[in-house]
Amino acid sequence: MGTSKRKLSSDIKKILKQKPITQLNETAPELSKKILNPNHLSSSFDTEDTINESIKIITKHFITISSNGFKGKTKKELASDSITQQEFIEMILDQIENQAYINSEILEKSLKIVMCKFLEIEEFDVYSFAHHLFYEIIYQVLLGDLNDNIKDVFEDFNYDLIKKMVKNLTDQIMNDSVYEKVNLFIDRKLYLKDVLIHISKQTSNASFGEF
Known part of the structure; x- marks a missing residue:
C-alpha cells in the first residue's frame, strides 16, 4: 500500500470517528469528497485514451455479437454460458490491451462487470454502456476505500451493509447532470478530467441513506 493510500485511509478513519454511528450520514x-477527488479518480479511470479505446472496441464487438454471435452461440446463449462468456470478455480485453494498456485494476474489473450485464440487454447503446461503466467505477472506488475503514471503526458493520450504503451513496452522486457530462465525453465534446471534476462536486449533498 502506497503512502498516499495510507494517508487516505487515515483521513477516512479520522472523519468516521468524528461522529457516532447514529450520525454517520x-x-x-466529506468522506465522498475526500475519496472522489479528481486526482484519485483519474488513476482509477486510467487515461482518456484507454477509456475511449475500451468503449470503442466493446461497442464494435457487442454490435457484432447481436447479429453474428460468438463461437456458434447467440448473444442470449452467451449470457448463460459462463465459460464462453469469459472467453468473449477476455478476447475484448486482449484487444483493448493491444491498443491501450489498462493500468487500473478498478477499470478492468468494472469493464468485466458491465460487459456481463450488457450481454443480458437486447440492444447495445454506447451511452447507456458508458453510464453503467462510470457508475461502476465510482461504486468500486468508494467501496474499496470505505469497506475496511468503516469495519475498522464500526465493528458491527458487515460487508453487505457497507455495500448497500455505498450503493446509496453512488446513486446520489451519479445523477442526471453527471450522465449528461458522460454523454458529452462520449461525443468527444468534453475531456475526461472535466467529467471527473463534475463527479467530485456532486458529493456535497451525499448520504449513505437508511441502514
Whole structure:
C-alpha cells in the first residue's frame, strides 16, 4: 500500500470517528469528497485514451455479437454460458490491451462487470454502456476505500451493509447532470478530467441513506 493510500485511509478513519454511528450520514459528503477527488479518480479511470479505446472496441464487438454471435452461440446463449462468456470478455480485453494498456485494476474489473450485464440487454447503446461503466467505477472506488475503514471503526458493520450504503451513496452522486457530462465525453465534446471534476462536486449533498 502506497503512502498516499495510507494517508487516505487515515483521513477516512479520522472523519468516521468524528461522529457516532447514529450520525454517520453527516460524514458522507466529506468522506465522498475526500475519496472522489479528481486526482484519485483519474488513476482509477486510467487515461482518456484507454477509456475511449475500451468503449470503442466493446461497442464494435457487442454490435457484432447481436447479429453474428460468438463461437456458434447467440448473444442470449452467451449470457448463460459462463465459460464462453469469459472467453468473449477476455478476447475484448486482449484487444483493448493491444491498443491501450489498462493500468487500473478498478477499470478492468468494472469493464468485466458491465460487459456481463450488457450481454443480458437486447440492444447495445454506447451511452447507456458508458453510464453503467462510470457508475461502476465510482461504486468500486468508494467501496474499496470505505469497506475496511468503516469495519475498522464500526465493528458491527458487515460487508453487505457497507455495500448497500455505498450503493446509496453512488446513486446520489451519479445523477442526471453527471450522465449528461458522460454523454458529452462520449461525443468527444468534453475531456475526461472535466467529467471527473463534475463527479467530485456532486458529493456535497451525499448520504449513505437508511441502514
